[in-house]
Amino acid sequence: AQSVTQLGSHVSVSEGALVLLRCNYSSSVPPYLFWYVQYPNQGLQLLLKYTSAATLVKGINGFEAEFKKSETSFHLTKPSAHMSDAAEYFCAVKGNTGKLIFGQGTTLQVKP
Amino acid sequence: EADIYQTPRYLVIGTGKKITLECSQTMGHDKMYWYQQDPGMELHLIHYSYGVNSTEKGDLSSESTVSRIRTEHFPLTLESARPSHTSQYLCASSDDRGGTGELFFGEGSRLTVL
Numbered sequence: 001a002q003s004v005t006q007l008g009s010h011v012s013v014s015e016g017a018l019v020l021l022r023c024n025y026s027s028s029v030p031p032y033l034f035w036y037v038q039y040p041n042q043g044l045q046l047l048l049k050y051t052s053a054a055t056l057v058k059g060i061n062g063f064e065a066e067f068k069k070s071e072t073s074f075h076l077t078k079p080s081a082h083m084s085d086a087a088e089y090f091c092a093v094k095g096n097t098g099k100l101i102f103g104q105g106t107t108l109q110v111k112p
Numbered sequence: 113e114a115d116i117y118q119t120p121r122y123l124v125i126g127t128g129k130k131i132t133l134e135c136s137q138t139m140g141h142d143k144m145y146w147y148q149q150d151p152g153m154e155l156h157l158i159h160y161s162y163g164v165n166s167t168e169k170g171d172l173s174s175e176s177t178v179s180r181i182r183t184e185h186f187p188l189t190l191e192s193a194r195p196s197h198t199s200q201y202l203c204a205s206s207d208d209r210g211g212t213g214e215l216f217f218g219e220g221s222r223l224t225v226l
Contacts, residue, residue, distance in 0.1 A: 032212045043118075043202050043217035051212050088153055094213035099145075099160070105153040 002027045002095045006103035014111050019063075019078040021106050023091030026072060032094040033074045035065055038105075039087045047089075050074060061085070086110045115139045118203050118218035125193055126226050133188045133221045135203035144186040145215065146170070146178060147202040155202070161186055193225040 007022035025031060030052050036044040048059025055067045065076045074091060091103040116137040125131055137144065146159040147170075157170030161180040175197070176190050186205075190197055200222045204215040 032214075034214065036215075036217075041220070041222065043219045044204075044215070045217070046214065049212060049214060051210075090155070092215075098143075098208060098213055099157065100213050100215055102155045105155075107153070 002031070002093050002101050004091050004093050004101055004103040006089075006091050006106050008106055009104065010107045010109065012109040012111060013081045015083055016080050019076070019081045019085065019108065021076040021089050021091075021108065023065075023074045023076065023103060024072055025074060025091070025093045027093055029096075033065075033067065034092040034094075034100065035059065035063070035074075035076050036090045036092065037061075037087050038090065044090060047076070081108075081110045083110050083112065116203060116205055116216050116218040118201075118221050120221060121219060122222050122224075124224045124226065127192075127194055129193050131190050131193050131223065133201055133203075133223070135186045135188070135218060136184050137186075137205045137216070137218075138184060139205060139207065139216065140183065141205035141207045141216070142183065143206045143208060144180065145204045145206075146176075146186070146188050147204065148172060148174065149200045149202055149220075159188065193223075195225045198223060198225050 003026045005024045033050040035047040048057045050067045058064045063078045089106045092100040095101045119134045142163045144161045147155045156172035158174040159178040161167045202220045203218040
């Protein structure tokens with residue numbers, strides 16, 4: 001069965017520092033992978049998605065993620081954090097039933 | 113611009129009241145979903161629908177019910193609200209023609225039951 005694990009429920013970085021949010025997945029088939037962002041009192045918004053094309057995926061707001069099959073990882077990065085990046089981030093994989101399976105989420109805190 | 117709309121955004125209600133959370137989408141998606149999200153952030157699928165007159169229970173048991181009479185509309189109802197129902201409820205839809213399973217979310221309905 002597919003599953004998603006996000007390492008670290010809380011990540012804190014300084015403004016201008018590198019953001020790295022970790023996501024590992026398990027899937028028996030080539031996966032479709034997603035990162036969503038949720039700002040306070042909002043729904044989830046798609047940041048980026050991997051659909052078996054390029055392994056380095058660029059998303060909105062300067063985020064990108066790299067699909068590494070050998071490591072079953074899909075980590076999210078941004079070179080320089082901005083205060084507005086503070087939010088909850090969810091990694092997800094498409095399951096066998098067609099529904100998305102979400103990780104537990106990571107809270108990103110950005111310190112001035 | 114979101115093409116999936118939830119109302120009300122916030123609702124504070126007393127125990128025992130009946131409530132309906134509305135969800136509508138204008139994208140013509142066949143698949144729609146309701147998630148419950150507690151303060152700990154994790155998303156729990158409570159209902160889904162793959163088309164008109166089709167509804168299924170999700171992974172997390174819920175006392176709520178849903179209906180799908182029209183493609184664009186997927187309301188969630190609680191017949192008798194209790195404090196344990198206090199949570200955020202997120203509606204989503206997907207167009208599986210592309211095969212990716214990508215979900216489009218509404219802005220959520222935050223329910224507080226006193």
